[in-house]
Amino acid sequence: xxxxxxxxxxxxxxxxxxxxxxxxxxxxxxxxxxxxxxxxxxxxxxxxxxxxxxxxxxxxxxxxxxxxxxxxxxxxxxxxxxxxxxxxxxxxxxxxxxxxxxxxxxxxxxxxxxxxxxxxxxxxxxxxxxxxxxxxxxxxxxxxxxxxxxxxxxxxxxxxxxxxxxxxxxxxxxxxxxxxxxxxxxxxxxxxxxxxxxxxxxxxxxxxxxxxxxxxxxxxxxxxxxxxxxxxxxxxxxxxxxxxxxxxxxxxxxxxxxxxxxxxxxxxxxxxxxxxxxxxxxxxxxxxxxxxxxxxxxxxxxxxxxxxxxxxxxxxxxxxxxxxxxxxxxxxxxxxxxxxxxxxxxxxxxxxxxxxxxxxxxxxxxxxxxxxxxxxxxxxxxxxxxxxxxxxxxxxxxxxxxxxxxxxxxxxxxxxxxxxxxxxxxxxxxxxxxxxxxxxxxxxxxxxxxxxxxxxxxxxxxxxxxxxxxxxxxxxxxxxxxxxxxxxxxxxxxx
Numbered sequence: 001x002x003x004x005x006x007x008x009x010x011x012x013x014x015x016x017x018x019x020x021x022x023x024x025x026x027x028x029x030x031x032x033x034x035x036x037x038x039x040x041x042x043x044x045x046x047x048x049x050x051x052x053x054x055x056x057x058x059x060x061x062x063x064x065x066x067x068x069x070x071x072x073x074x075x076x077x078x079x080x081x082x083x084x085x086x087x088x089x090x091x092x093x094x095x096x097x098x099x100x101x102x103x104x105x106x107x108x109x110x111x112x113x114x115x116x117x118x119x120x121x122x123x124x125x126x127x128x129x130x131x132x133x134x135x136x137x138x139x140x141x142x143x144x145x146x147x148x149x150x151x152x153x154x155x156x157x158x159x160x161x162x163x164x165x166x167x168x169x170x171x172x173x174x175x176x177x178x179x180x181x182x183x184x185x186x187x188x189x190x191x192x193x194x195x196x197x198x199x200x201x202x203x204x205x206x207x208x209x210x211x212x213x214x215x216x217x218x219x220x221x222x223x224x225x226x227x228x229x230x231x232x233x234x235x236x237x238x239x240x241x242x243x244x245x246x247x248x249x250x251x252x253x254x255x256x257x258x259x260x261x262x263x264x265x266x267x268x269x270x271x272x273x274x275x276x277x278x279x280x281x282x283x284x285x286x287x288x289x290x291x292x293x294x295x296x297x298x299x300x301x302x303x304x305x306x307x308x309x310x311x312x313x314x315x316x317x318x319x320x321x322x323x324x325x326x327x328x329x330x331x332x333x334x335x336x337x338x339x340x341x342x343x344x345x346x347x348x349x350x351x352x353x354x355x356x357x358x359x360x361x362x363x364x365x366x367x368x369x370x371x372x373x374x375x376x377x378x379x380x381x382x383x384x385x386x387x388x389x390x391x392x393x394x395x396x397x398x399x400x401x402x403x404x405x406x407x408x409x410x411x412x413x414x415x416x417x418x419x420x421x422x423x424x425x426x427x428x429x430x431x432x433x434x435x436x437x438x439x440x441x442x443x444x445x446x447x448x449x450x451x452x453x454x455x456x457x458x459x460x461x462x463x464x465x466x467x468x469x470x471x472x473x474x475x476x477x478x479x480x481x482x483x484x485x486x487x488x489x490x491x492x493x494x495x
Contacts, residue, residue, distance in 0.1 A: 008483060008484065008486075008487055010479075010482075010483035010486060011480060011483035011484050013483075014476055014479045014480040014482075014483045015480060017472070017476050017479075018472075018473065018476035018477065018480060021469045021472035021473050021476055022469075022473060024465065024468075024469045024472075025466060025469035025470060025472075025473060027043075027465075028462045028463075028465040028466040028469060029466060031457040031462045032457065032459065032462050032463065032466060034457070035456060035457055035459075036455055036456060036457055037454075037455060037456060037457045037458070038051060038454070038455050044454075047454045047455065050454055051451050051454050051455040054447055054448075054450060054451040054454075055451065056151070057151045057152075057447055058151075058444055058447050058448055058451065059151075060150070060151025060152065061150075061151045061440050061441075061443055061444040061447070062440075062444055063151075064148060064149050064150055064151060064155070064440050065437050065440045065441060065444070067147055067148050067149060068147065068149050068433045068436050068437045068440065069433075069437065070133075070147075071147040071149075071157070071159065071429070071433045072430050072433045072434065072437075073132070074132040074133075074137070074159075075159070075426045075427075075429050075430045075433070076430065077130065077132045077137065078130065078132070078137040078138060078142075078161050078426055079423050079426045079427065079430075081126050081127075081130040081137070081138060081164075082138070082164060082419050082422060082423050082426075083423075084126060085123055085126055085127070085138075085164055085419055086416065086419050086420075086423075088119050088122055088123055088126075089123070089394075089412050089415050089416050089419070090416070091115075091119060092116055092119050092120070092394075092397065092408070092412055093408075093409060093412040093413070093416070095112050095115060095116055095399060096116075096397070096399050096405045096406075096408040096409045096412060097405070097409065098112060099112045099113075099399035099400075099402070099404075099405035099408075100399075100402055100405035100406050100409070102402055106400070109399060109400045109401070109405070110400060112399055113398065113399055113400050116397060116399055116408075120166045120394060120395060120397065123164070123165070123166050123394065124165055124166055124395075126138065126164070127139050127163070127164040127165040127166075128165070137161050138161060138162075138163070138164040138165070139163060139164075139165060140162070140163030140165065140168060142159070142160065142161040143160045143161075144158055144160055145158070145159050145160070146158055146159075147159060147433070149433070149436045149440065157429070157432065157433070157436070159429055160425075161422065161425075161426070162418060162421075162422040162425075164419065164422070165395075166393060166394040166395035167393050167394075167395045168391075168393070169393065169394045169414070169415035169418050169419070170366075170391050170392045170393040170394050170396075170411045170414050170415055171364050171365070171366060171391070171392050171410050171411050171413065171414025171415075172364065172365045172366065172367060172368050172369060172389035172390065172391050172392075172414065173362060173363065173364050173389060173390060173391075173392050173410075174362075174363045174369075174371060174388070174389045174390065192215055192217070192315050192356050192357075192358030193215075193358070194212065194214065194215055194216050194221075194358060195214055195375050196212065196213055196214040196375070197212050197373045197374055197375035198210070198211055198212070198373070198374045198375075199212060199221075199225075199371060199372070199373055200371070200372045200373075200374075201225060201228065201232045201234050201363070201369065201370075201371050202232070202369060202370045202371075202372075203232035203233035203234040203365050203367065203369040204232075204233040204365065204366075204367035204368075204369065205230070205231060205232055205233035206231050206232055206233075207231075207232065208228040208231045208232050210224040210225055210227075210228060211224070212224070217238075217263075217313060217314050217315045217358065217359060218238035218239075218240060218313030218314075218315075218358060218359025218360060218361045219238050219261075219312050219313040219314050219359065221236070221238070221313075221361050222236040222237060222238040222313055222361060225361075225363070232365075232369070233365050233367060233369070234363055234364070234365045234369045234371075235363075235364050235365065236361055236362060236363050236364065237313070237362050237364065237410075238312060238313020238359045238360060238361055238362065239309065239310070239311055239312075239313055239335055239359060239360050239362070240260075240308075240309065240310040240313055240314060240315065240316050240357060240358065240359035240360065241307065241308065241309055241332070241333035241334070241335070241337045241357075241360070242307075242308040242316045242330055242331065242332055242333060242357040243305055243306070243307055243308070243329075243330070243331045243332075243333055243340070244279070244282070244305060244306040244308065244328055244329070244330055245300070245304060245305030245306070245328070245329055245331070246305075246328065246329040246344065246346075247273065247276045247277075247279065247304070247326060247327070247328045248276065248326075248327045248328075249276070249323075249325045249326045249327050250276075250325045250326075251273055251274050251275065251276065251325065251326075252272075252273060252323060252324055252325030252326050253270065253271070253272050253273070253323065253324075253325075253326075254270070254271060254273060254282070254321070254322065254323035254326045254328075255268060255269065255270040255271075255320075255321075255322050255323070256268070256269055256318045256319065256320055256321040256322065256347070256353075257269075257318070257319040257320045258286065258289060258293055258295065258316075258317070258318060258319075259293065259314075259315070259316070259317040259319065260293035260294045260295040260310045260314045260315075260316055260317075261292075261293060261294035261310065261312060261314045262292050262293050262294075263314065263315075265292070266319070267289045267292050267293050269282075269285045269286055269289060270285060271284075271285040273325075273326050276326070277302075277303065277304050278303045278304075279299060279303060279304065279305065279306050280299060280303060282297075282306060283297040283298070283299050283306050284297075286306070286308065293310075294310050294311070294312060294314060295308050295309065295310050295316055296308070296309050296310075297309075307333070307337055308357075309337065310359065313359035313360070313361070314359065315356050315357065315358050315359065316356070316357045317354070317355070317356045317357075318330060318347065318354060318355050318356075319353070319354045320353055320354070321347040321348075321349070321352075321353040321354065321355075322349060322353070323348075323349060324349070327346060327347065327348040328346070328347055329344035329345065329346050329347070330344060330345045330346075330347060330355040330357065331343075331344040331345075331357075332357040332358070333357075334360060335360040335362055336403060337403060363389065364410060364414065365389065365414070366413075366414040366415070366417035366418045366421070367418070368388065368389050368391075369388075369389050370388050370389070392407070392410075392411050392414075393411070394411060394412065394415050396411075397411055397412070
C-alpha cells in the first residue's frame, strides 16, 4: 500500500462520517427539544402540508365549539326574557278573566285596564331591550342569524327568534269572510242560508279540507274545523247573536217555538207584553227555557230590545210565531253582539211566522292562515277567493267591557302559544348546539390524534437516535485524530 501525505483519505472519510453523525445528532436534538418530528419542510414536505391543513381544521373546530357555546348563551338569554314575558301575559289573562265578570263596575274595569297598560308596556320594554353582545333578540330583527359551527365556510346553523313586541303578538283571527258574519243574517225560514261546500284551511302546520253540509250550523262547522286543527294549526269557535226589537202593534200576548241546542225538540216561549217599550217579560220567558235551548236573553239598556245569545254557535230559530196584537223584528248580529247584519225579518201572523239566525264562525291561530271555499256563492267565506287572517294584537287589548275582556282572553292565548313555540324553538336550538359541541370536540380530538401521528416526535426513538449519534460523534472524533496522526508515520521514511 502506498504511503502518501498529500491526500489523507482516512481523514476525509472520518470527517464525512463525523459530519453525518453531527447532522443526525442535531436533528434528534431539535426533535427532542421541540417535540415535533417535522420542524421544517426538509423533514417531510408532504407531512408538513398535511399537518398544516389539519392544524387549520383543528383550530377552526375549536373556534366553532366556542361559537356554539356563544349560541347556547344567546338562546338562554332570549328564553329567560321570554319566561318573564310569559309571566306577564299570564297576569294579563288573569286580569281579563276578572274583568269578564259582570260583578265589576265600569270603574273597576278601568282600574284593571290601568294594570294591563303597564304590563303591556313592560312587555315592549323586555322585547326592545333584551340583547346579547349588543344585538337585540326579541324585537323581530334577529331573523336568519347564522351560528358558525364548522371549520369551513357555510357550516352554520340558522337561528330566528320571533318578534315578542305587543304589536306583533296576539291571535290571528278571521270571522266569516269579512268580519261581518254573513252567516248570521236573519232569514224567514227554519234553516240558515249556508250552502253545501268544502272549506280549505291552510295554517302553520299544513292544509286540510272540511266538508260543510247545506244549512250546517256554526257549531257543526266549528266542530269540523277543530277536528282538523292538529293538521292545520287553526282552531275555531262559534257564537250566535240575534236581536229582537222594533215591537209594534198593541199590548197583548205572544208565543213561539224556540230552537237552539235543542235543534229538533221545540221549546215554547209565551209572554204577555203589557208595554211595547218594555220587553222584560219576554226576556224572562226566554231565560226560563235557557237550560233547554242554550239561549240567553239580555235586555237592551232602553228595554225596547232583547239580545239573544248562544255561546256554542247553534242556530237561533223562532218558529210558529203567534200573536194577535204584537209584531216584532229579528235581526242577526256580528260576534260583537251589537253590529247588525243584513235586514231584519218581521214576525207577524199575517206574513212571516218564522226566522232563523245562523252563528258566527271565528277562525283563530297564533300564526297566519287562509281559508278558501269551493262554493262561488259561499256566504261563509268570500266565494272561492282565499281569505287571510288578521292579527288582533296584545297592544290593542281593552278589558274595559265584558266583550273586550272576552276578546282579550283569546288574544292572550294566542300570544302565549306564540311564545311557547318560540321557547320550544330556542330549546331545540340549545339541544342541537349541545350535540354540535360534542361532535366538534370529538372530531377535533380525532384530527389532533391524526396530526400527532404525522407531526409529533417519538421520544423513545429520538432518544435512542441521540445516544447513537453521540457515540458516533465520539468515535468519529477519535478516528479523525487517528487519521490525522497516521500521516506522521510517513515522516520516518525521510527522517
